[in-house]
Amino acid sequence: xxxxxxxxxxxxxxxxxxxxxxxxxxxxxxxxxxxxxxxxxxxxxxxxxxxxxxxxxxxxxxxxxxxxxxxxxxxxxxxxxxxxxxxxxxxxxxxxxxxxxxxxxxxxxxxxxxxxxxxxxxxxxxxxxxxxxxxxxxxxxxxxxxxxxxxxxxxxxxxxxxxxxxxxxxxxxxxxxxxxxxxxxx
Numbered sequence: 001x002x003x004x005x006x007x008x009x010x011x012x013x014x015x016x017x018x019x020x021x022x023x024x025x026x027x028x029x030x031x032x033x034x035x036x037x038x039x040x041x042x043x044x045x046x047x048x049x050x051x052x053x054x055x056x057x058x059x060x061x062x063x064x065x066x067x068x069x070x071x072x073x074x075x076x077x078x079x080x081x082x083x084x085x086x087x088x089x090x091x092x093x094x095x096x097x098x099x100x101x102x103x104x105x106x107x108x109x110x111x112x113x114x115x116x117x118x119x120x121x122x123x124x125x126x127x128x129x130x131x132x133x134x135x136x137x138x139x140x141x142x143x144x145x146x147x148x149x150x151x152x153x154x155x156x157x158x159x160x161x162x163x164x165x166x167x168x169x170x171x172x173x174x175x176x177x178x179x180x181x182x183x184x185x186x
Contacts, residue, residue, distance in 0.1 A: 029185055079144050107131070142162075
């Protein structure tokens, strides 16, 4: 399904559980987006431009889940690898190429550089590895990125971990796209 079809379906799903004239605010990283159901628009509040289709889809899916559940589950504090998510093992090679490898290319030789992530992003320093950050990507959807520097036996390594509750909020495909959005900002 292309972005346009997925976007239309996301709008239809959201409109099935809410009223057309409503607007909602959804925070994604350091920006807040206004979701206008009447006009079927998702606008960045910081620059007043429409969100890219893939970002809109993530925001609409997140909002629909939040409205369906009444509130999203609190993060458990238990971190899981992408392969532990349903369907994650089969999709891992593509996930690795689209996310982990990009972080490794940028920060593998200088892991501490990730700690200089733009101050506008909502993060705190993580504990595992030589360097790590926990990003509050969306409310109740943190992501932990760890980087280990090379040693005499192994090259540098990167991992992206998710709170165990991530699958209660997003499907596997959405988790991949959400992580790609994060990697883009790093």
